[in-house]
Amino acid sequence: MTTPLRGVRRAGSTALLAELADLDDVLALRAALERDRPVGVRELIAAARTLLVTYDPAVTGHDGLSRTLAERADALPAQGGAVTPSTDYDTLVVPVRYDGPDLADVAELTGLTVREVIERHTTPLYTVAFAGFAPGFGYLTGTDPVLRLPRRSEPRTAVPSGSVAVAGGFTGVYPRSSPGGWQLLGSTDAPLWQEDRTPPALLLPGRTVRFEETT
Template structure:
């Protein structure tokens, strides 16, 4: 039997870091651990190739939890399955004004017209893979391979709130103004983070998202 697990590393006295082949496997392992949480597990933090599992050291331990994680990983279906998880959420439609300051650069970098960049960005059904960087910032997978671009060589000191951007194969939306190095394609007025609502984030892991052009 093959396992997508590439290794399990200790991350201190109360966490371990599971390494996987790719993001699809990370999301599949996270889903498996969420469906049936091993005893003592506190939080699961997914990222591009890793899943951080924090735990209560009074309840479980590094060796025991490593074994459980390895078993769950080995039991995953081959190919990791689709990135989309079952969630209680419908597809979020985000209206975007494609007027970002990097739109022309992106067209030039990809050798396409601005029109084609917009069409390629609005076509896919995206999935929120994981969150991080700042509250409510979701890393969305599903971006057209043509738009898989690196970060800008010089990050901006202030990216405006609502900026819709691509970098490293992901699409993201800045919930509020912050420094950032992603390529800015456009902007939206959708409030992505509201602490008075449950959940506070609209871009929760597993949710599907579409971007719709608006003026």
């Protein structure tokens, strides 16, 4: 049987990095570890093809935890697994003004009208697969297959805060102004990151999200 685990590397003295074939395998392994968390594991932080596992060195260690990860990975279904929505938070509704500078280009690339692009983007229920890039930035799965477009050939030096965008099969919302190459569909005023809030991020891994058109 082929294992989805491609390798496990040390990440400092209290963490290890599991490398997997793809996002489905990452999320399936994370879900399996969350359902039955190994003793000593502190955090499970997913990315597109890796899972960072931090642990208490007084309770467990790299070698034993590596063996546990291999066993859990070998027990995963062959098809991997979908993102498991979190039950800790209600579905987040994000109001969006579909006024993005790439909206017309996206319509042309997909062969849709602008109205059809908006409908395709507001219909799905999304799930935050993992966070990264910047504090508060979540990579959302569930994007309509027609809108799974590549990044722009020329990234922008400054994407406005609150921009709602698609690229590489994901939807994302820029929590602050930053460089970026995603296709910008619109904008939102939702406070995605507030340091004085607990937790500070709205787009937490596992949370479900809907986009709702507003003016």
